[in-house]
Amino acid sequence: MPTYSAHPTAAILIIGNEILSGRTQDTNIKFIAERLDKAGIKLLEVRVIPDDEEAIVESVNTLRANYTYVFTTGGIGTTHDDITAACIAKAFGVQLVENDEMLEILKGCHQERFNENRRRMALIPKGAVLLRNKLTVATGFNIDNVYCLAGMPTVMEASFVLLLPGLKTGVPFVSNTVTCNLREGDIAHALTKIQQAHSSVEIGSYPFYRTPPDIGVSFVMHGADPYAVNAATDAVVAMVQQFNGTFTIVRF
Amino acid sequence: MPTYSAHPTAAILIIGNEILSGRTQDTNIKFIAERLDKAGIKLLEVRVIPDDEEAIVESVNTLRANYTYVFTTGGIGTTHDDITAACIAKAFGVQLVENDEMLEILKGCHQERFNENRRRMALIPKGAVLLRNKLTVATGFNIDNVYCLAGMPTVMEASFVLLLPGLKTGVPFVSNTVTCNLREGDIAHALTKIQQAHSSVEIGSYPFYRTPPDIGVSFVMHGADPYAVNAATDAVVAMVQQFNGTFTIVRF
Numbered sequence: 040m041p042t043y044s045a046h047p048t049a050a051i052l053i054i055g056n057e058i059l060s061g062r063t064q065d066t067n068i069k070f071i072a073e074r075l076d077k078a079g080i081k082l083l084e085v086r087v088i089p090d091d092e093e094a095i096v097e098s099v100n101t102l103r104a105n106y107t108y109v110f111t112t113g114g115i116g117t118t119h120d121d122i123t124a125a126c127i128a129k130a131f132g133v134q135l136v137e138n139d140e141m142l143e144i145l146k147g148c149h150q151e152r153f154n155e156n157r158r159r160m161a162l163i164p165k166g167a168v169l170l171r172n173k174l175t176v177a178t179g180f181n182i183d184n185v186y187c188l189a190g191m192p193t194v195m196e197a198s199f200v201l202l203l204p205g206l207k208t209g210v211p212f213v214s215n216t217v218t219c220n221l222r223e224g225d226i227a228h229a230l231t232k233i234q235q236a237h238s239s240v241e242i243g244s245y246p247f248y249r250t251p252p253d254i255g256v257s258f259v260m261h262g263a264d265p266y267a268v269n270a271a272t273d274a275v276v277a278m279v280q281q282f283n284g285t286f287t288i289v290r291f
Numbered sequence: 292m293p294t295y296s297a298h299p300t301a302a303i304l305i306i307g308n309e310i311l312s313g314r315t316q317d318t319n320i321k322f323i324a325e326r327l328d329k330a331g332i333k334l335l336e337v338r339v340i341p342d343d344e345e346a347i348v349e350s351v352n353t354l355r356a357n358y359t360y361v362f363t364t365g366g367i368g369t370t371h372d373d374i375t376a377a378c379i380a381k382a383f384g385v386q387l388v389e390n391d392e393m394l395e396i397l398k399g400c401h402q403e404r405f406n407e408n409r410r411r412m413a414l415i416p417k418g419a420v421l422l423r424n425k426l427t428v429a430t431g432f433n434i435d436n437v438y439c440l441a442g443m444p445t446v447m448e449a450s451f452v453l454l455l456p457g458l459k460t461g462v463p464f465v466s467n468t469v470t471c472n473l474r475e476g477d478i479a480h481a482l483t484k485i486q487q488a489h490s491s492v493e494i495g496s497y498p499f500y501r502t503p504p505d506i507g508v509s510f511v512m513h514g515a516d517p518y519a520v521n522a523a524t525d526a527v528v529a530m531v532q533q534f535n536g537t538f539t540i541v542r543f
Contacts, residue, residue, distance in 0.1 A: 056495055059334045060464065060513055061325030063497075066316070068339070073313030082311045084346075085339035087320070090495075094336075117476045118496040119483040149476065156479035175500070193500065214312065224369045224401065227408035231371040243308055243342075244370040245315075248427070248445060261312055 046081045046209035046263065047107035052098055053087040054113035054123055055190055066192050067112045071199060079209030079263060080108065090114055095126035103130075103185050108206060110199075113190030115179050117156045123187055124180070128164035131182060136165045148176045172197035213291035214261040215272040221284040222246070223256050229278050230258070237271035239264055265291065298333045298461035298515065299359035304350055305339040306365035306375055307442055318444050319364045323451060331461030331515060332360065342366055347378035355382075355437050360458060362451075365442030367431050369408045375439055376432070380416035383434060388417045390432075400428045424449035465543035466513040467524040473536040474498070475508050481530050482510070489523035491516055517543065 051071055057063040068085055075082045083106060088094040090113070102109045114123030128135040141161040146153050163169070167182035174197040179188045186202060188195045223246045234242045240262040248254050260271045272290070279286045303323055309315040320337055327334045335358060340346040342365070354361045366375030380387040393413040398405050415421070419434035426449040431440045438454060440447045475498045486494045492514040500506050512523045524542070531538045 053337075056493060056513070057497065057511065058320065059324055059337070060328045060466065061321050061323075061334075062466065062511060062513075064318070064321045068310065069313050069316045071313075072311055076312045082313075083341060085305075085311070085337075087337035089335060116496070116498065117479040119479070119486050120495055152474075152476070154476065157476040159479070160476075191498065191500070212312065214314065222404075224404065224406065224409040224412075227369040227371070227411070234371050241308060243372055244368070245309065246368065246443065248443070259309065259314060261308070261314075 046079055047207050048081045048083050048105075049075055049108040049110065050084040050086070050102040050106045051082065052095075052102060052109060052111040053085065053190075054090060054095060054111055055087065056090050056120075057190075058087050059089055067190070067195055070192065070196055071110055074199065074203060076212045078203060078206065079211045080206065081209070081212075090120050090122060092122060092126050092129070095123065096130045099127060099130040099185060103183065107184060109185045111185065111187045112195050115187060115189045117159050121159075124163050127167075127180075127182060127185060127187055131164055131166075133165040133182075135162050137161045138163050138167075138169065141169055144176050170198050170202055172201055210263040212261060212263050213265050213268055214259055215268055215291055216257055216259050216289045217272060217275050217279065217286050218255060218257040218288075219279045219284040219286035220255045221279060221282050222254065226256075226278060226282055229281070230275070233271065233274045233278060237267060237274065239267045240271040242271060242275070298331055299459050300333045300335050300357075301327055301360040301362065302336040302338070302354040302358045303334065304347075304354060304361060304363040305337065305442075306342060306347060306363055307339065308342050308372075309442075310339050311341055319442070319447055322444065322448055323362055323364075326451065326455055328464045330455060330458065331463045332458065333461070333464075342372050342374060344374060344378050344381070347375065348382045351379060351382040351437060355435065359436060361437045363437065363439045364447050367439060367441045369411050373411075376415050379419075379434060379437060379439055383416055383418075385417040385434075387414050389413045390415050390419075390421065393421055396428050422450050422454055424453055462515040464513060464515050465517050465520055466511055467520055467543060468509055468511050468541045469524060469527050469531065469538050470507060470509040470540075471531045471536040471538035472507045473531060473534050474506065478508075478530060478534055481533070482527070485523065485526045485530060489519060489526065491519045492523040494523060494527070 058065050114121050138161050163180045167180040170179040172178050178198045243259040246256045258275050260268050262268045310317050366373050390413050415432045419432040422431040424430050430450045495511040498508045510527050512520050514520045
């Protein structure tokens with residue numbers, strides 16, 4: 040059986056007062072997480088922090104030291120609360136410099152509306168390279184293992200799908216889901232034994248209580264070895280049948 | 292003008308492989324964040340980490356030292372992947388003990404279905420107290436400044452609304468939103484001047500590009516002094532009018 044210990048790892052850093060105040064429902068985490076999982080890059084941590092220099096610098100430096108890749112979202116723009124580029128420069132100990140290529144793009148795009156506010160978008164950390172997308176002209180930059188993306192989901196998504204193929208990926212993760220009408224408390228011991236016998240597969244148990252009384256649990260078998268994931272799934276199905284449960288199954 | 296520097300602070304720790312794999316769209320952050328904001332408790336950090344002992348212990352100990360309150364979600368249950376209680380006990384350096392009150396509740400609730408799996412739900416860190424809700428019998432516990440809640444949104448929410456009134460709260464935060472058809476790049480400098488003149492108010496600028504071409508920006512004025520928030524809002528409205536923009540406004 041192949042081993043999959045060599046997966047690249049990742050963290051996401053959401054820079055956004057609007058998430059911390061509860062104003063905005065974040066969707067960037069799920070979008071990035073799903074795609075990293077399929078690319079075999081193990082997402083191990085997400086942090087959400089305020090638009091605050093100290094918090095950004097400290098988090099970026101911690102995360103970039105701990106993971107293969109760091110993706111930040113938010114704080115890319117022309118207004119006073121857009122401080123990501125300056126903070127990343129500080130975190131890397133490099134200057135914030137005007138990028139000639141970006142300056143030309145901005146002038147070409149905005150024409151007579153080009154001004155000092157928009158010129159600010161050309162400032163990126165020295166040594167960083169621009170990230171592109173098919174939606175907007177200016178959407179972020181990459182320096183070393185840190186990728187800084189817009190906070191706006193459509194723009195972030197358009198950039199992310201273009202940068203992903205350039206990353207070092209791993210064996211893709213896959214998962215199967217078995218949803219049944221049993222209770223966790225009845226099968227927990229049997230499930231533990233299955234987890235022990237299938238240690239290369241992460242087995243998650245997610246109970247639900249829905250109305251009208253629709254109570255049950257979903258088991259998610261997740262891993263990088265599709266044969267092992269299927270074997271664990273078969274064992275879970277057998278367990279559900281043994282407990283006289285009914286089930287549905289969604290395989291990768 | 293009153294000062295509001297004495298707000299309690301908070302962090303959320305989402306314990307969940309299902310968020311990191313992209314399987315599940317988290318909604319717990321927004322639910323908790325909104326209510327903390329209205330209660331005048333400043334949410335300053337969110338972390339999402341795997342169902343992993345080392346990650347949980349380290350994060351809990353960092354966050355509980357840095358913030359007034361820590362709310363964890365996930366890992367409360369009867370299956371092998373429910374390790375929050377054991378990890379919190381380890382983080383606090385206390386034993387995991389069987390809570391008599393919880394044991395009675397579980398026996399009473401499950402009757403002839405009570406078993407060793409369900410008995411596991413009665414294990415909480417020594418010194419912790421049970422959290423209750425109106426939906427389920429067993430939903431988490433509180434030890435010192437750490438509140439451990441279920442991951443399932445309905446259960447988490449039912450517990451959170453009952454624990455919130457027991458917290459030390461601050462002057463509530465309020466916010467106004469002005470949405471207009473201008474571009475950030477045109478008003479950035481004027482907005483910076485408004486932010487400087489209204490330093491007790493956090494002014495966020497959130498551009499949007501929607502289809503059909505519906506381009507603009509929302510300004511969010513957020514703070515604990517309602518008069519200051521309104522004054523900053525009035526200044527932003529005046530700015531939008533000065534730039535010949537049209538706008539809508541939502542006040543707290």
